Amino acid sequence: MDALFSQLFAGVSLGSVLLLVALGLALTFGQMGVINMAHGEFMMAGAYTAFVVQHVVSNAGLSLLIALPLGFLAGGLLGLLLEATLLRRMHSRPLDTLLVTFGVALVLQQLARDIFGAPNVDVRAPAWLQGAVLDTTIPKTRLFILVLAVVAVSLLALALKLTPLGRRIRATVQNRDLAEASGISTTSADRITFFLGSGLAGIAGVALSLLGSIGPTLGTNYIVDAFLVVVVGGIGQLKGAVIAAFSLGVVQATFEYSTTASLAKVLLLVAIIAFLQVRPQGLVALRTRSLA
Amino acid sequence: MPHSSKSTRRSAVTIALAAALALSACGAKAGESGSAAPAESCVDTSGSxxxxxxxxxxxxxxxxxxxxxxxxxxxxxxxxxxxxxxxxxxxxxxxxxxxxxxxxxxxxxxxxxxxxxxxxxxxxxxxxxxxxxxxxxxxxxxxxxxxxxxxxxxxxxxxxxxxATTNQQIIPGMDYLKEQGKSKVFLVGSDYVFPRTANKIINAYAKANGIEIVGEEYAPLGHTDFATIVNKLKASGADAVFNTLNGDSNVAFFKEYKNVGLKAETVPVVSVSIAEEEVGGIGVENIEGQLTAWNYYQTVKxxxxxxxxxxxxxxxxxxxxxxxxxxxxxxxxxxxxxxxxxxxxxxxxxxxxxxxxxxxxxxxxxxxxxxxxxxxxKTAYIGKIDQDGLIYPVWESEGAIEPDPFLKGYDWAAGLS
CATH class of the missing domain: 3.40.50.2300 (Response regulator)
Known part of the structure; x- marks a missing residue:
């Protein structure tokens, strides 16, 4: 019973990590259709932000709380820079974007290696996040990440639904031409969407620093999983990403418990391929009147 | 948008496949040149x-x-x-x-x-x-x-x-655990040749020495989520862990190990791939008191x-x-x-x-x-990781151990190689 519960939590926790990692991608890939291979490196930037902040602010708890908004800014600004300099020249050329962002990812990795050195670095978890919750086997760090993921996804959903900015973003996604004809600046909507998505990657990076170590290749470990979540979830809908992240998390943890870590990954990929045969559009598909 | 992103997805897969093929082609090339006839050495020793x-x-x-x-x-x-x-x-x-x-x-x-x-x-x-x-x-x-x-x-x-080869590191590590009265050992390692072979040897050693192997888990290189493996470790009732994880995975493993409340005093982890240089990246607070098996530490006198x-x-x-x-x-x-x-x-x-x-x-x-x-x-040393990030020997072999890569000198290892 105890093992079952721990295992269920392990799955949900893995799901929350996946959600946090994929949330930004659900915006940039899902809403804008940009294949951003450098998304993982924006996470890395967030993680290194946590490391730098901890050097300046020695109190681990305070530094984590400061690192979250700063990580958002670091990822977001990098994203903004990428959008403004390269990506806006490549709308409707998704394959070129794939290659360009992959190149940018390699440049950012090497940059991190040059600045922070090849060996990985460590961020201390604050005292109130160490150990397990009460008498259970639930690690506090994982609970924190779960809460963070839920808060991030709720705020994002509310912002998209209720604010004028959110309406502009949704309008641009659903029908770019009509949105433009109605006086919406799609350029600035794109830019803000990309800023938000990349910023969320930065937050994910800060959260990941609690689970593992921080290195130049931190992002590459997660980028494939992030794309899987968005593809399975369905393009253009946050709801899909949320369901997909938690299902993939629980399914992978279950596979891993009953087989091995390597085999679990294989089984999960096979399951996803089978699923996409049946539902190529993903779990939740966006209905659109756009002709594109 | 949905249309273009769908075709993009397919093209992305094609590109990834092409890249993988290109990579494997490089591998094949290296292999071919490996089977060529021995070349004349071109080493130039005439200059200064x-x-x-x-x-x-x-x-x-x-x-x-x-x-x-x-x-x-x-x-x-x-x-x-x-x-x-x-x-x-x-x-x-x-x-x-x-x-x-x-x-x-x-x-x-x-x-x-x-x-x-x-x-x-x-x-x-x-x-x-x-x-x-x-x-x-x-x-x-x-x-x-x-x-x-x-x-x-x-x-x-x-x-x-x-x-070191196995009889200068792995076997001393197991000898030490046996001396400490440990009888249920859990094995965790990265999924490649070293951990799998090391664990084969440990299994044979355990069988001959009355130690029970209560679990054997492998994680792909670069694996970062150890919640499930640590759950299995906790449920197995192990009183020691032999760790052959490599690289970044150690960090995620030890953070998880500590978070579920496992302790070095009761369930020590003997690691064979963590040296002084890695302790900083893992974070001393996550790994203090854990054991390592090596043949050298900075603190050797x-x-x-x-x-x-x-x-x-x-x-x-x-x-x-x-x-x-x-x-x-x-x-x-x-x-x-x-x-x-x-x-x-x-x-x-x-x-x-x-x-x-x-x-x-x-x-x-x-x-x-x-x-x-x-x-x-070489001489084998079991070391304990201390608060200062250094490893201090707590046990050493009697003199230098002769290398025995095929374990010919150990009866229980017959049939391993």
Missing amino acids: AVKIGFLNSLSGTMAISEQTVRDSLDLAAAEINADGGVLGKQLQIVAEDGASEPTVFAEKADKLISSDCVAAVFGGWTSSSRKAMLPVFESKNSLLFYPVQYEGLEASKNIFYTG SAENETFVKAFKAEYGAGRPTSDPMEAAYTSLYLWKAMVEKADSFDVAAVQTAADGVTFDAPEGTVTVNGENHHIA
């Missing part, structure tokens, strides 16, 4: 300098570890050059990056031997990188000095193994070690610790020098003949080359 190659991963997942080996190789080369070189010739270093990819290691080894014409190559870390390079060194008849502990069951005449540590810190900064693979790499360059001087020649065959019995007063203690299996006799 002789070329040697350093081949370590400076990028990719192994860079965290291999950069440290490169640093100590550079230190040894600088010391030797300042001291007059080898046979009066200055060492000229040709440095290459193995990029954490076995196929890259094979290609670069080929390049170092065939186009740079180096007299010997120093480097490699993972067993997959060594296994990829082995056919290259055998077919081109050159020399590789490999500085890392590994899973044994190998003895190429073209490779000198200056790290000897005059040679004092000199080595001092020289290293003067070169790379006081904050940089020295570790077992670094010491083995440093030692490997001096051993090669001693072999060349004994042979009075840089010729591969002459060096191979001269190798037997060559000794060096290394920082870890005196090491001796075994001419038959090309390994070296």
Whole structure:
């Protein structure tokens, strides 16, 4: 019973990590259709932000709380820079974007290696996040990440639904031409969407620093999983990403418990391929009147 | 939008497949050249300098570890050059990056031997990188000095193994656990050749020594989510863990281990791939009190070690610790020098003949080359990781242990190799 519960939590926790990692991608890939291979490196930037902040602010708890908004800014600004300099020249050329962002990812990795050195670095978890919750086997760090993921996804959903900015973003996604004809600046909507998505990657990076170590290749470990979540979830809908992240998390943890870590990954990929045969559009598909 | 992104997805898959094919094609090329007829050596020893190659991963997942080996190789080369070189010739270093990819290691080894014409190559870390390079060194008849502990069951005449083989590290580690009265051991490792072979040996050892193996788990290299494996570990009732995880995975594992409330006092983890250099990246607070099995620590007390540590810190900064693979790499360059001087020649065959019995007063203690299996006799130390990030020996073997890569001297190991 105890093992079952721990295992269920392990799955949900893995799901929350996946959600946090994929949330930004659900915006940039899902809403804008940009294949951003450098998304993982924006996470890395967030993680290194946590490391730098901890050097300046020695109190681990305070530094984590400061690192979250700063990580958002670091990822977001990098994203903004990428959008403004390269990506806006490549709308409707998704394959070129794939290659360009992959190149940018390699440049950012090497940059991190040059600045922070090849060996990985460590961020201390604050005292109130160490150990397990009460008498259970639930690690506090994982609970924190779960809460963070839920808060991030709720705020994002509310912002998209209720604010004028959110309406502009949704309008641009659903029908770019009509949105433009109605006086919406799609350029600035794109830019803000990309800023938000990349910023969320930065937050994910800060959260990941609690689970593992921080290195130049931190992002590459997660980028494939992030794309899987968005593809399975369905393009253009946050709801899909949320369901997909938690299902993939629980399914992978279950596979891993009953087989091995390597085999679990294989089984999960096979399951996803089978699923996409049946539902190529993903779990939740966006209905659109756009002709594109 | 949905349309374009769907076709994009398909094209992305095509590109990934093409890239994978291209990569595997490179691998095949390296393999082919490996099976070619032995080439005439092109090593040039006529001038006042002789070329040697350093081949370590400076990028990719192994860079965290291999950069440290490169640093100590550079230190040894600088010391030797300042001291007059080898046979009066200055060492000229040709440095290459193995990029954490076995196929890259094979290609670069080929390049170092065939186009740079180096007299010997120093480097490699993972067993997959060594296994990829082995056919290259055998077919081109050159020399590789490999500085890392590994899973044994190998003895190429073209490779000198200056790290420990299993009977100098894994078996002492298990001996120590047995001495401490541990009877239920859980095995966790990265999913590649070293951990799998090491665990095969541990299983045989356990069977012969009345120890129960209560679980055996492997994680893919670069795996970062250890919640499930640690859950299994906790449920297994183990009283000790033998850890062969490599690289970044250790961090995620130890953070998880600590978070579910496991403690070094009750369920100690013996690690064979964590050295002083990695402790900082894992975070001392996550790993304090845990055990390691190695043949050298920065804290080993000897005059040679004092000199080595001092020289290293003067070169790379006081904050940089020295570790077992670094010491083995440093030692490997001096051993090669001693072999060349004994042979009075840089010729591969002459060096191979001269190798037997060559000794060096290394920082870890005196090491001796075994001419038959090309390994070296070393002392084993079990160490405990302390608050200051250093590892202090708590147990040491009685003198240097003769290398036995095929475990011929152990009855229970019959049938393993």
